[in-house]
Amino acid sequence: MTDPRLAALSQTLPELRLLTDAADLEHYGRDWTRRWTPAPLAIALPATVEQVQAIVRWAREAGVAIVPSGGRTGLSGGAVAANGELVVSLERMNKAIGFDPVDRTLTVQAGMALEAVHNAAKEHGLVYPVDFAARGSCSIGGNIATNAGGIRVIRYGNTREWVAGLKLVDGRGELLDVGRGLVKNSSGYDLRHLAVASEGTLGIIVEATLRLTDPPPPTSVMLLALADFDALMRVFAELRAKLRLEAFEFFTDRALYHVLAHGAQKPFDEAHPYYVVTEFAAGEAEEGAALAAFEHCVGEGWVLDGVISQSEAQAAQLWRLREGITESLAKYVPYKNDVSVRISAMPAFLAETRALLGQEYPQFDVVWFGHIGDGNLHINVLKPDDMAQVDFVNDCERVTKLLAQALQRHDGSISAEHGIGLVKKPYLSSTRSEAEIALMRGIRRVLDPDGLMNPGKLFDA
Template sequence: MTALPEGFLAAVARDFPADFLSVDPSDLATFGRDWTKVHEPRPAAVALPRSTDEVSRLLKLCTAFQVPIVPSGGRTGLAAGAVAAQGEVVVSLSRMRRMNSVDVLGGTVRVQAGAVTEEVHRHVGEHGLTWPVDFASKGSSQVGGNIATNAGGVKVIRYGLTRQWVLGLEVVLASGEVLELGGALEKNNTGIDLRQLFIGSEGTLGIITEATLKLTRLPGKLDVLLFAVPNLAGVLALFKEARTGPFVITAYEFFTEKCMARVRRHRSVREPLAAPSEYYVLLEVERAEPEALEAWIGSLFERGVVTDGTLAQHAGEAAAIWALREGISESLSATGMPHKNDIALPIQELEGFCAELESVFDARYPGWEIALFGHIGDGNLHVNVMKPDAMEKAAFLARTHEADHTMFELVRKYRGSISAEHGIGLLKKDYLGYSRSGTEIEIMRAIKRVLDPLGIMNPGKVF
């Protein structure tokens, strides 16, 4: 671990409040990592600015003394993008959570980047509006982190990724210069849209300090359905039906009986269907007329598109169905040791990909259980390979590296992405070449040199 330069520490002590920089070991341990547990956190210090001006002055100092920075939001990332393992200064935005009053007419709100996702939902919800960026970690994830990772979630099929819900960004560059990109404008065709560079850049180009968010109306009544289908072809056939159904799809999720069995082992489950099925689909829809929805469901049964199904009759039943889907990650970890991947495929290629994945894994890694689930309506699969009980943990970990190459070869073959929504961070960096060409990676590096010539912004992440 590198010590911070004396001159840097003296300047911070002179120019910032006493509680600006922490070297408290528990702060270093807390702020040095995200939800991944692969890397040991080793930041040199944690900076806790209260304003964009403080961020700007800090970054000027960091540039002067070549001190590396890790921008830090709610640290709920799953790709180690916010891990500080090399003596960096973590810049946490957690004190910058101001939310301006909601512009109800324009449907926008300006917030500081440290505002917590769920607090934004509450703040704008009072006006019948929502910022439709929604996922399990919304209670601690922050707006800046959501934007820096272009966060996804269960509502992408309805609302798109975070990128679509950002109108303006205030960004501090490594030099300390503050950029105001866009504003409360839906339309602004004035040259290269630099906002887009920072959205999804995982903190490698600058620190997002404020954002003007685009809002939309809260949805009306939602209906939640669970269906049983015999195989992946059935999942996709039902998806084709749902795309022309008498409603607006707000979620189309799937999981396998292998996932369901793990949820049963971990939790008490009230069985939603008469019998287990190899594949399940959770469908959530908006604006369905009751009779039209019933008729649509009836037609699915008549034509054998589904083998079983249920429509939640009240909020409690809807929540119980969602709990099955949302309990999978936790149940896999509680009942075994999953090795996780988050990939995307063109929807048309999902069946071919999954069949080949299964056959390759059967041949090369016999006895490995693969638990598949995910946002199938977006082509997004969460592939969880479970450690065989008889295999030593170390041996399993050694083999997952090889297995990832095997799977990513298939992802490339089927023109997919090695990271649908989690990002690259440190965890997927070695595999970036499966989804991006050498020229693309060179261009990314050159763009980084334009914005961060000394390479102090989240060094070593992504590329």
């Protein structure tokens, strides 16, 4: 530890765990984007809020930038440290620190994994309903910093809705305790909501008080095969009107191809262009409704085939077809778009986007899936084996510019749930006006006057 700045940090905080091995710098310096070469100064693993505050005070004196770090499962480069930053990993701050049965809240340290939050809620007979495939690795702090969405948004909303309070160490080293679990509080600006989706640019989220809710009713899972995108919107409208939907996810034949190649079980004998996995409340009262809705969709020609889970094991098998997609694509280093429009704008946007990508990406394997009931589409472009990564990314960026223009026309967002980070930064102005970006820049300066909190992410300071 020859760097004098780190020596000063160690002197200030002798009990702070610091890592500087090359393997650690590599490990903690990147997220799932794999596009930037990690080059952090060091990794700090604080154990307490006070240590986090002391680190920020040191960073201001030393002029070292900080990259807050959770599970680093992000897909937008928000946790990348490629410029000599200090990575502040919350992984040692990963415990539940309070549960209140009356408030129905769980207070946790920010480094706790989402799955651990699920389990802690379950111990108390309740659920934390935000869920997605990275649950085992991602941290709740990272979920909050990107306002993570996932597969249950249609019923429960995004992470934002479940944060009753949080503690943030801002760029001045101040500890802000905002929200504090109050149901009602009209005492000025809601800094809690400002911290949610701030991607580490306003400070380091160190604790959160999460709302919990009753477990959902027993559910069934249905897999449907569809002929076209039009049918998708019609089936969604029909099922939303007739059932209590807990999830409504779609994917294309190319997605199924990859997830089957990755070991999932083939659901139908025949191949179909589009598929839907939907989960819905399934008591006795609902059984008839589900069957009737299914039959209506078949009768109208929207649904070509379908299966309803008869057991939890089968439900898990059907879910795997959707949830296994991202993992099955990982080896192709996909270029990911994560876009959203209003649900009502989806048909027109889809038509335009299909035409655009058909024209621009004829040479690529393009895999579509997403949360159609939230207006959120994931478009994964797979890199051909024989193409250099840099050429591939350049070609994808060219098309993302066109996609961003389409989004702008449809009032959509360039990032539905992954965040802006580094990956989407060039396209932020397709979603946010220049006036909004100027305001965000000004707000950032208020909380982080020295510009040390995750600089270069979201927008340039």
